[in-house]
Amino acid sequence: MRNNNIFIQDNFFDKDFFTKLQKEVVLQDFTSRYLHLKKTRPNTSSDNPYQRFYHNVPLSSKSKVVLEVIKNIKKYFKTTVKLHEGMSFYFLSFPNTPPNPHDDPGIYNCLIYLVGDNLVNNGTGFYEKVNDDLVLHTHIGFKENRAIFFDSNIYHSALQFAGNSSPRYVMANFIV
Numbered sequence: 001m002r003n004n005n006i007f008i009q010d011n012f013f014d015k016d017f018f019t020k021l022q023k024e025v026v027l028q029d030f031t032s033r034y035l036h037l038k039k040t041r042p043n044t045s046s047d048n049p050y051q052r053f054y055h056n057v058p059l060s061s062k063s064k065v066v067l068e069v070i071k072n073i074k075k076y077f078k079t080t081v082k083l084h085e086g087m088s089f090y091f092l093s094f095p096n097t098p099p100n101p102h103d104d105p106g107i108y109n110c111l112i113y114l115v116g117d118n119l120v121n122n123g124t125g126f127y128e129k130v131n132d133d134l135v136l137h138t139h140i141g142f143k144e145n146r147a148i149f150f151d152s153n154i155y156h157s158a159l160q161f162a163g164n165s166s167p168r169y170v171m172a173n174f175i176v
Helices: 015-025 033-040 049-053 064-077
Strands: 006-009 054-059 088-093 108-116 124-130 133-140 147-151 155-158 168-175
Touching: 006 064, 006 133, 015 108, 064 088, 064 108, 064 147, 064 168
Parallel strands: none
Antiparallel strands: 006 147, 054 088, 088 168, 108 147, 108 168, 124 133, 124 155
16 A cells, blocks of 8 residues: 655765766756657647746666666665666756646656755645645755655645745656
8 A cells, every 4th residue: 555655865875976976967968848748748748838847858777877776765765666768867947947736657756856956945845635725745855865755646846936946956766
């Protein structure tokens, strides 16, 4: 049975690996998630204007960083996972990104903060459904090299709408 637990692990990657990863991620060729979805899935979430605020780079399930994520999920969160091709991404988002509480595909999500200012509003907010409304109940601030592991059915959103924030790079891993 799935639950609504949220687990946090600071210093998810070892220091040397993380330093190299930070240098790599800012050199990636990010593309508009909105334009990508509009092209590849014209009748689905591509019509969600929220997607206009995200830029991403898909990662191979065999990439070094994805394999390191799998290893560290087992180490820190005591669970073995398999990431399927196309289920890991680097994301770039900007200040004033509007809130869009959503859940994700799969069973779990492992969101890792890579590059950005250590600010509460650069982080992630978690919501619970109360009647027909989604109510923000938890703020997790942005801290570089912090991983958040949670059930993909928990509604969440970037907090950049809520005040002082800066561009942020994150890695999202959707575990199916």
